[in-house]
Amino acid sequence: MTAILARWSLLxxxxxxxxxxxxxxxxxxxEYRFGKTDxxxxxxxxxxxxxELLGDGHQFVYRDQTGADYGREAFEALIPFxxxxxxxxxxxxxxxxQGQRFDKARIQAARQVLQLDPEELPEHRPRIQLFPLxxxxxxxxxxxFPTDIMRPNQQLTFINSDANRIDxxxxxxxxxAMTAAGFAxxxxxTFGRVSILKPFDAGFFLLDAEDKLFHLKRVDDAPRVARVxxxxxxxxxxxxxxxxxxxxxxxxxxxADDRLFLLGQQDYALTPLPLxxxxxxxxxxxxxxxPLYRTAVYSDQTHVHAVAMxxxxxxxxxxxxxxxxxxxxxxDQVWSALVPFSLALEDPNGRxxxxxxxxxxxxxLIGIGLALPLAYWxxxxxxxxxxxxxxxxxxxxxxxxxxxxxxxxxxxxRAAPQLSPEAAKPRTAAAGPAASRGH
Numbered sequence: 001m002t003a004i005l006a007r008w009s010l011l012x013x014x015x016x017x018x019x020x021x022x023x024x025x026x027x028x029x030x031e032y033r034f035g036k037t038d039x040x041x042x043x044x045x046x047x048x049x050x051x052e053l054l055g056d057g058h059q060f061v062y063r064d065q066t067g068a069d070y071g072r073e074a075f076e077a078l079i080p081f082x083x084x085x086x087x088x089x090x091x092x093x094x095x096x097x098q099g100q101r102f103d104k105a106r107i108q109a110a111r112q113v114l115q116l117d118p119e120e121l122p123e124h125r126p127r128i129q130l131f132p133l134x135x136x137x138x139x140x141x142x143x144x145f146p147t148d149i150m151r152p153n154q155q156l157t158f159i160n161s162d163a164n165r166i167d168x169x170x171x172x173x174x175x176x177a178m179t180a181a182g183f184a185x186x187x188x189x190t191f192g193r194v195s196i197l198k199p200f201d202a203g204f205f206l207l208d209a210e211d212k213l214f215h216l217k218r219v220d221d222a223p224r225v226a227r228v229x230x231x232x233x234x235x236x237x238x239x240x241x242x243x244x245x246x247x248x249x250x251x252x253x254x255x256a257d258d259r260l261f262l263l264g265q266q267d268y269a270l271t272p273l274p275l276x277x278x279x280x281x282x283x284x285x286x287x288x289x290x291p292l293y294r295t296a297v298y299s300d301q302t303h304v305h306a307v308a309m310x311x312x313x314x315x316x317x318x319x320x321x322x323x324x325x326x327x328x329x330x331x332d333q334v335w336s337a338l339v340p341f342s343l344a345l346e347d348p349n350g351r352x353x354x355x356x357x358x359x360x361x362x363x364x365l366i367g368i369g370l371a372l373p374l375a376y377w378x379x380x381x382x383x384x385x386x387x388x389x390x391x392x393x394x395x396x397x398x399x400x401x402x403x404x405x406x407x408x409x410x411x412x413x414r415a416a417p418q419l420s421p422e423a424a425k426p427r428t429a430a431a432g433p434a435a436s437r438g439h
Contacts, residue, residue: 014406015402015403019339020343022339023335026335036325037324043097044080045064045078047066048319049062050063050321052323052324054324064078081291088104110290112249114252114262116252116280116284118281129151129152129153130159131192131204132145132150133158134218135201135220136201136218137220143198144196152206156171158170174216177225182214183206185208188208191205191238193242193243202215202241202250203217205239207236211235211236212227212230215268235256235257237255237256238280239252240254247265261273274309277320278305283298284299284300285297293309294310294311295307301326302325303323305320306318338370339401339402340360340367340368340399371400372397375392375393375407
């Protein structure tokens with residue numbers, strides 16, 4: 001019984017490893033050369049245009065939403081605010097568009113990009129709740145990390161990282177400042193950008209136990225707290241901070257119902273964004289600002305969507321399309337027919353390894369139909385009787401090629417040879433001459 005249990009444990013392990021390694025080997029042998037679609041709104045032709053990588057040889061196509069093709073230089077000229085440096089090299093600045101004149105300084109002043117990827121959401125990227133609260137007025141050209149770390153919980157605890165001791169003075173000062181501003185402890189969530197490579201420090205946004213949002217900064221080593229006004233019924237899920245010299249928008253606020261808002265830098269005003277079919281758990285989002293338009297582009301692994309808006313964020317055009325990377329390659333179709341599933345280690349929407357089963361559907365019946373007779377032939381060659389084949393064949397029927405390979409790696413014990421009825425009879429001692437003489 002122990003030997004049987006050990007063999008089936010090895011079979012299960014082998015199938016799991018094969019379901020991970022074989023798809024990885026297939027991807028290494030047949031490199032995936034399709035990329036995500038780069039989608040923009042052209043202020044020149046007032047249509048959506050896109051760039052897409054197709055197949056081998058790093059071949060790009062440049063098209064607009066009507067299907068018209070462009071050369072690379074002509075394509076870049078359709079989105080001059082994106083390629084303004086090339087426009088300058090080609091002597092095309094200043095631009096004349098829609099009765100307005102745009103030089104390099106005006107283009108740079110209006111440019112901004114805000115991004116939100118699924119892997120940034122707290123549910124997809126858990127982190128240790130220790131945060132460096134930078135000094136927002138450092139008195140020098142660059143920001144620097146403090147010697148203490150903030151731990152938000154039942155209070156704002158500050159830990160001196162050099163001595164590894166709680167700084168009681170800072171803890172009391174900042175906790176009392178938050179309480180005086182109306183913050184209800186414990187801290188439910190903390191949002192901010194942990195980096196000194198930014199033009200200024202905006203501090204952290206903290207969500208309290210009553211779903212109220214507060215902004216905390218450290219100015220001259222003293223707390224500065226402000227409550228962020230939220231519309232009635234709005235529950236904050238995530239705040240993405242992006243300190244930018246442009247000074248109009250500080251970042252994005254994602255609501256619990258997946259609505260997305262721009263966060264005003266000066267007054268914390270929330271501007272709703274019209275994003276139909278936006279799913280923050282699956283879609284990467286970019287919001288592109290230029291002197292004429294704001295364009296929201298968001299995509300999952302198969303489709304890309306875009307909304308072009310005027311400067312007041314009123315939609316003026318929308319466009320969606322299936323990306324080239326969503327099209328199934330012949331090698332993928334063959335693979336889906338050979339095996340019924342695969343196990344992926346990576347999470348496309350997160351930063352951590354996570355085992356994810358991916359079923360291949362009814363086409364995998366082809367591979368199972370090929371694996372079953374091969375398994376039957378092999379097991380019969382091992383000398384197994386027909387009634388002993390059923391467990392191994394059931395395994396192959398569920399796992400297909402993986403089960404066949406696992407049985408080859410860890411074959412069952414050969415059946416013991418069966419004796420003929422005559423050979424199975426017990427032998428008796430032959431009567432010798434002495435016995436005869438005894439009678």
